[in-house]
Structures are given as C-alpha cells and as structure tokens.
Amino acid sequence: MxxxxxxxxxxxxxxxxxxxxxxxxxxxxxxxxxxxxxxxxxxxxxxxxxxxxxxxxxxxxxxxxxxxxxxxxxxxxxxxxxxxxxxxxxxxxxxxxxxxxxxxxxxxxxxxxxxxxxxxxxxxxxDREGGDPNWDLPEIPEWNQGEWGDWRFNRTIIKSHGREIIENIVDAGHFPSVHGGIPLQFDNVFTPYSVSQESRIQPDINLPIIQPRGIDFDINAARQERGAMEADGWGVATYHGPSVMYYYTTLKGPEFSYASWWLNYHTPINNEEVELVSGVIVASLTDEPLPKEFYDTYPISAIAAFGSDVEVWETKKYRNDPILCDGDGPINKLRKWYERFYLPRSQEAWEEPARVISSVRDV
Missing domain, CATH: 2.102.10.10 (Rieske [2Fe-2S] iron-sulphur domain)
Structure with a gap:
C-alpha cells in the first residue's frame, strides 16, 4: 500500500x-x-x-x-x-x-x-467540486508594451508532477549544481494563494550547468568563452496559485542593463504528464536600447535555464518524507501550502502571510 x-x-x-x-x-x-x-x-x-x-x-x-x-x-x-x-x-x-x-x-x-x-x-x-474562482491572476503591466519586445515561448510535455516543479521556488540549494549560480540572497514570502522567491544569484562559470535538451550548443563551453560576469542580478518569482509563475528580474552590468519578465506555467495533462511552457520578454533599464541580437539570444538562455531543471524532474523520484538540512529552504512549508489546492475548500488550511529568510543570505 x-x-x-x-x-x-x-x-x-x-x-x-x-x-x-x-x-x-x-x-x-x-x-x-x-x-x-x-x-x-x-x-x-x-x-x-x-x-x-x-x-x-x-x-x-x-x-x-x-x-x-x-x-x-x-x-x-x-x-x-x-x-x-x-x-x-x-x-x-x-x-x-x-x-x-x-x-x-x-x-x-x-x-x-x-x-x-x-x-x-x-x-x-x-475545481473538481465545481466552485467558482475565489482569487485572481494579476496583470503584468509591461505586457504588450513595444519597448519590451515580443514574447518568446517554448512548450514541451514532460513526465512529471506539479509538486516537483513548484518546489524550485523554495529550493536555494539546487542553484549551484543545476544553474551554475551562488545564492547571495534567497527569501520566501507566503500568502494564502501565492508564494514568492526574492533572490540575488551570482553566476559562477566554474560551476557547470546541466545541459538542457533542445539547445544545440554546449552551454558550459559558451559560458567559459564569455567569461565571468561582473553584474548585479536580482529577481522576484511568484507562483500565483499552484501552476502559474511570474518572474521579474533585473541585471545591471558593465555593457548594458536590462529587465525581463518570465512567464512559466505547468498544466497537468494527467497524473504523469504536464505541459510546461516558458515565455520571456526583455527591455533595457536605461535610455540606451539593447543590441538587436540580444532580443533573440536572451530568451534562448532564459528558457534554457528551466530546461536544466527538466533533466532532473523527469528522472527523479518523489520523497514524501525527505531528509533535509538547514540550507534546503522551507520545503515542508511549501508542501503544506501547495496541498491546500488539492483539499476540499472546507478543509483549506489558512495561515497568515509569512517570510522565510534563507540561511545563505549574504547582503
């Protein structure tokens, strides 16, 4: 059993x-x-x-x-x-x-x-109970604004479950191994129908990235060729409910500075498959326009970041009682928050909004 x-x-x-x-x-x-x-x-x-x-x-x-x-x-x-x-x-x-x-x-x-x-x-x-919506998805203010360029989307069907995907929002420990970055700040904020990650991640080219599928070049070789980045990056990713994530991020560097919105969502097809879609728009943070080719290359690298996670999600096994350490982030708190969307409304747990500050904070 x-x-x-x-x-x-x-x-x-x-x-x-x-x-x-x-x-x-x-x-x-x-x-x-x-x-x-x-x-x-x-x-x-x-x-x-x-x-x-x-x-x-x-x-x-x-x-x-x-x-x-x-x-x-x-x-x-x-x-x-x-x-x-x-x-x-x-x-x-x-x-x-x-x-x-x-x-x-x-x-x-x-x-x-x-x-x-x-x-x-x-x-x-x-809603399997047939209830009406009791919360809304927010607007993205920059949506359809010309200076932000066009949305670039990537769609794939993967063998996984939403419970695996959503845990990334609190998982500070996977960034060095999967994405080649060091968390300098990693905070989580919970509300009844959203959970956010406020983070600063410092890329480190000495930490290899898991090669994502669909990328026809060696992503780690490209990082080595580009060299170390001296840039200040910051972002806020928010799941609005169980499957829709908005991510606003900025990066200020010596060559140019930009902001971007990512739209990531995973919609269940059945209990074994989800449709995973990632979209990106980007704009300059200064009066200087971004290089034209940047509007083409940045979405590829941004979407590839999610692709590295897919390589893990499709081959991992879910542990419902994991052995956790003090640097893992509030995974059990996230699971209790996520569970509310599967319970009958009469059993929805209600907690006051809470901020969890990661032990890897260095600001």
Missing amino acids: TDTRYAFEQPGVFARGWHIVALSQELPLGGVKALNYFNEECVLFRGEDGKAVILDAYCPHLGAHLAGTGSRVVGNTIRCPFHGWQFDCTGSCTAIPYASKIPDRARNALRVWPIVEKNGFIAIWY
Whole structure:
C-alpha cells in the first residue's frame, strides 16, 4: 500500500485554481482548439465578438468531438461537424439545421469552464467540486508594451508532477549544481494563494550547468568563452496559485542593463504528464536600447535555464518524507501550502502571510 502523506499524492486529483491552457496568439477570431488537461477533453473557440469560450468537447447529441475535422465557428457559436448543432457561450444549443424545435434538454447541455484572458494567455479555472474562482491572476503591466519586445515561448510535455516543479521556488540549494549560480540572497514570502522567491544569484562559470535538451550548443563551453560576469542580478518569482509563475528580474552590468519578465506555467495533462511552457520578454533599464541580437539570444538562455531543471524532474523520484538540512529552504512549508489546492475548500488550511529568510543570505 502506498503511503500518501499529502493530498496531492493521490491519483486522479488535480490542483484547484487557475491553469493556463493556451496563448492568445494561438486563437484568432473564428479559431477552434482541442484541449486535453486534467484527464478531461474540452474545446476552446473564439467567436466573432472576440470572446474566448471553453466547453466540454463532446456534443450531447451523438457524441462528436466539437473540435473534430469539419468543426467551425458560426457567429458566436461552435458548430458540431457531425450534424451541425450550434452551441453558444452558455453551453446551450441555439440552432439545429434540420429541426423545427430545439429539445429542452439541449439548454445548458455542455459544461462551461470559467476562464480569464489576460497578459496574452487564456487560463481555465479547475475545481473538481465545481466552485467558482475565489482569487485572481494579476496583470503584468509591461505586457504588450513595444519597448519590451515580443514574447518568446517554448512548450514541451514532460513526465512529471506539479509538486516537483513548484518546489524550485523554495529550493536555494539546487542553484549551484543545476544553474551554475551562488545564492547571495534567497527569501520566501507566503500568502494564502501565492508564494514568492526574492533572490540575488551570482553566476559562477566554474560551476557547470546541466545541459538542457533542445539547445544545440554546449552551454558550459559558451559560458567559459564569455567569461565571468561582473553584474548585479536580482529577481522576484511568484507562483500565483499552484501552476502559474511570474518572474521579474533585473541585471545591471558593465555593457548594458536590462529587465525581463518570465512567464512559466505547468498544466497537468494527467497524473504523469504536464505541459510546461516558458515565455520571456526583455527591455533595457536605461535610455540606451539593447543590441538587436540580444532580443533573440536572451530568451534562448532564459528558457534554457528551466530546461536544466527538466533533466532532473523527469528522472527523479518523489520523497514524501525527505531528509533535509538547514540550507534546503522551507520545503515542508511549501508542501503544506501547495496541498491546500488539492483539499476540499472546507478543509483549506489558512495561515497568515509569512517570510522565510534563507540561511545563505549574504547582503
């Protein structure tokens, strides 16, 4: 019998909260997209009014997939490719091309998923109890501002669980081994629906980085060629709920100084796979523009940083009672915070906001 210490270790249970399922740029007017998350199948479409809608995927008539071959958007409805039934944003059938009357049971026949569209992404609210959202994802002020350049995204499906990924937010000890950096400051701040990492990491080219997949050059050789960086880097990474992380970071160096926003999210497909997406935008911190090529090269290196973690996540084994040392960060506190998204709302633990200062602080 498997010993489950936390609610998130139970099979078939997914975290309550906001999860990103698509990028706005992937869904033009009249666009249709099949979604497969949380062991559920849904259809995402955008009507002529510009509003994105997510419904359960299978037509209540005879079960055709509403994102199947031949499906299309008509006005503000999705048209089933099998018999042409049309469904609106309430999940109700509004038209049947060969019927004189729409059956009463076709009203609100499809589940409508709560969604929000902001910052260039579309997020769905998942709650196995069917409850309404009780917290929001914040805006990124610099989103879609010209001086920040374009978002660069990388998407991959990995064999892992969100519990592995989210622990990075408190894990100061992995930076030297995985990312080749020394934490000079590493603080964590917990609130009921967010956890933040405030950090200063000093890169050290004498510490090798785990080579991430998808990078067609030797990342450690490139670091050696570039040489040591004399720069002051600082950042705040925040998980807003169980799977969406915003990271704002600045770096001031002798050649140029810049700020960047990272958008990282992991959305569960099933209990063994998650979709992992990383996006980056960057801008100069001074009146001097960044070199044009920097807008192309920086996102690659930023996304590669997450790729180094993937190499570990896909091969590690989860320990529900780990042996920890005093420099590991508040991993057990993070697990209790994360568990709240898997418990029934009536059992949600509530703690006052707390700051945890790492023992590796040197400022």
